[in-house]
Amino acid sequence: MSLRRHWIDIAALAILSVVALGVTARFALAPRSPELGVAVIFAPWTTPEQTLARTVEAGARFVRFGGPGFVAVAIPDGPDYVAHARAAGAWLIVDPKIVTACLSVVGAVSKP
Amino acid sequence: MTNIDMFQAIVAKALIALAAVHVPILMAVAWALDQDVGSTMLTAGALAAAPFLLWRLQRPIFVIGLALAVALVGQTSILVYLMSGHPWQVEMHFYYFAILAMLSGFCDWRVLLAAAGLIAVHHLSLNFLLPSAVYPGGTDLLRVIVHALIVVIETTMLVGIGYAIRVAFAEAEFARLEAERNAQAIKRAGVEQEKELAATTERAERMNDLLERFQREMMDSTGILHHAAEELSADAENLSRAATKAHAQSAKAAGASESTALKIRSAAHAGEELAHTITEVGSNAAKSSHLANDAVGEAARTNEAIGELAVAAQEIDNVTDLITAIASQTNLLALNATIEAARAGEMGRGFAIVAQEVKALAGQTATATQDIGRRVAAMRQATGRSVEAIAAISGTIKELDVFSARIAAAVEQQAVAAREIAANANAASSNVVDVGTAIVEIETVADEASRAAGSLGSAATNVADQSKRIRDRVAAFKQNLQAIQA
Numbered sequence: 001m002s003l004r005r006h007w008i009d010i011a012a013l014a015i016l017s018v019v020a021l022g023v024t025a026r027f028a029l030a031p032r033s034p035e036l037g038v039a040v041i042f043a044p045w046t047t048p049e050q051t052l053a054r055t056v057e058a059g060a061r062f063v064r065f066g067g068p069g070f071v072a073v074a075i076p077d078g079p080d081y082v083a084h085a086r087a088a089g090a091w092l093i094v095d096p097k098i099v100t101a102c103l104s105v106v107g108a109v110s111k112p
Numbered sequence: 113m114t115n116i117d118m119f120q121a122i123v124a125k126a127l128i129a130l131a132a133v134h135v136p137i138l139m140a141v142a143w144a145l146d147q148d149v150g151s152t153m154l155t156a157g158a159l160a161a162a163p164f165l166l167w168r169l170q171r172p173i174f175v176i177g178l179a180l181a182v183a184l185v186g187q188t189s190i191l192v193y194l195m196s197g198h199p200w201q202v203e204m205h206f207y208y209f210a211i212l213a214m215l216s217g218f219c220d221w222r223v224l225l226a227a228a229g230l231i232a233v234h235h236l237s238l239n240f241l242l243p244s245a246v247y248p249g250g251t252d253l254l255r256v257i258v259h260a261l262i263v264v265i266e267t268t269m270l271v272g273i274g275y276a277i278r279v280a281f282a283e284a285e286f287a288r289l290e291a292e293r294n295a296q297a298i299k300r301a302g303v304e305q306e307k308e309l310a311a312t313t314e315r316a317e318r319m320n321d322l323l324e325r326f327q328r329e330m331m332d333s334t335g336i337l338h339h340a341a342e343e344l345s346a347d348a349e350n351l352s353r354a355a356t357k358a359h360a361q362s363a364k365a366a367g368a369s370e371s372t373a374l375k376i377r378s379a380a381h382a383g384e385e386l387a388h389t390i391t392e393v394g395s396n397a398a399k400s401s402h403l404a405n406d407a408v409g410e411a412a413r414t415n416e417a418i419g420e421l422a423v424a425a426q427e428i429d430n431v432t433d434l435i436t437a438i439a440s441q442t443n444l445l446a447l448n449a450t451i452e453a454a455r456a457g458e459m460g461r462g463f464a465i466v467a468q469e470v471k472a473l474a475g476q477t478a479t480a481t482q483d484i485g486r487r488v489a490a491m492r493q494a495t496g497r498s499v500e501a502i503a504a505i506s507g508t509i510k511e512l513d514v515f516s517a518r519i520a521a522a523v524e525q526q527a528v529a530a531r532e533i534a535a536n537a538n539a540a541s542s543n544v545v546d547v548g549t550a551i552v553e554i555e556t557v558a559d560e561a562s563r564a565a566g567s568l569g570s571a572a573t574n575v576a577d578q579s580k581r582i583r584d585r586v587a588a589f590k591q592n593l594q595a596i597q598a
Contacts, residue, residue, distance in 0.1 A: 041576050
């Protein structure tokens with residue numbers, strides 16, 4: 001079976017795919033206007049308390065949690081918030097307005 | 113490499129080039145949208161480099177197809193992500209379908225399935241997971257399902273089309289191979305036909321040459337055959353004559369052999385008789401020697417008896433001497449008595465007469481005794497002569513014995529020689545009989561040779577006739593052949 005024989009290649013491709021997706025999300029979904037609000041996504045094992053504490057400590061006003069407890073929507077105090085939040089352990093800081101993408105759930109975005 | 117392989121290689125090269133072209137386009141999009149150009153370049157470049165690298169590493173085409181699926185879907189995702197929030201973002205999604213369509217060029221369900229899966233993951237993460245993470249309950253699962261359904265339909269169709277293309281390629285390949293095989297077969301058949309034609313022409317020429325050579329050789333051979341048959345016929349006659357002569361000579365030899373055999377047989381018989389006689393002579397000589405020994409023993413015993421006789425004669429001599437002495441004393445006593453009687457006178461006269469008578473008897477006794485002595489002496493002389501004669505006879509008999517032994521030895525040698533003569537004569541007789549048998553066989557062979565010579569003569573005549581007929585036939589055949597060739 002050729003799939004088994006080339007499992008190293010296939011595993012490398014899978015890693016490349018996941019890494020590329022992560023990196024893309026990291027730079028392409030970065031907040032266009034952080035002052036209007038950002039969505040901060042921590043590691044899945046982060047507790048809501050930790051999420052809240054880290055979001056606020058990085059320099060933002062907490063607005064609400066996202067779906068799971070490791071996602072928070074916040075309004076940054078300053079323009080360096082993205083860097084601070086990443087330093088605080090956030091995996092992704094995305095623009096809440098654009099994550100709806102083609103689903104056009106834009107109504108929720110206008111209400112930070 | 114088959115046609116499908118070539119087609120896949122073309123598709124792979126084209127898509128590798130497309131992935132490379134995507135990099136500057138994505139960079140331009142990022143620049144235009146005021147996004148991170150550097151990260152875009154690195155990510156899109158890394159994705160484009162993967163299939164190129166695998167191509168250079170000569171990985172199988174489906175692995176390159178998988179790498180292209182990762183690269184193109186990833187790059188499309190970059191485009192879609194970069195266009196997030198832009199009004200044209202929805203249009204950018206259509207590029208996923210274009211990518212799927214392009215990847216279907218591999219005609220490999222694994223590549224299409226991988227691409228569809230990646231699209232689903234990327235799409236879901238951007239359009240479902242992230243929004244649902246940020247806006248709980250705000251996502252529209254139905255729309256996601258509709259999108260997924262469209263992707264599944266397209267993928268299924270593309271897999272089906274890919275399979276159909278693959279089958280078509282396989283059939284085309286099979287047809288091409290079949291056509292090539294047929295073409296090769298036709299070519300081979302053509303070549304073989306040409307060879308066959310050339311071989312036929314060559315065979316015909318060779319046949320013609322062979323025919324001419326055959327005719328020449330046949331004419332020569334039949335000429336030689338005819339000549340040989342004539343010589344054979346002459347030889348057969350000679351042989352017949354020689355056989356007849358051999359027959360006559362062998363008959364003579366057989367007669368001579370028979371008479372020789374008879375003579376040798378009689379010589380053998382005589383030899384046997386001679387040996388027998390000599391054996392008898394030898395036996396008699398041995399007997400004679402034995403008798404001579406007996407005679408010598410007898411002579412010795414006679415000698416002893418004569419010796420005893422001599423002793424007895426000596427004893428008689430002694431007795432006669434004693435008698436002579438007694439007679440002498442008796443005579444003296446008679447004389448004395450006579451004297452005494454004389455002295456007694458008349459009274460003594462009768463006594464004197466008796467004395468006279470005694471004296472006379474004494475005288476007679478002395479005379480008889482002397483006679484006995486003489487006779488005994490004569491007897492002793494005769495005994496001595498007898499002893500000498502017996503000794504002489506005994507010596508003669510011993511010499512006779514020696515001669516007899518020599519005769520016996522000579523006779524034994526003669527007997528051996530005679531037996532050898534007889535044996536040789538018998539062997540010669542047997543040989544002569546063999547010679548006779550051989551002569552009879554020679555005679556038989558000579559008869560057979562004579563008959564064979566007769567057969568040979570007739571066969572030679574037939575051979576001569578046949579060789580003439582063959583020559584005639586060959587000439588006629590050649591004429592016919594020339595007529596056909598003309």
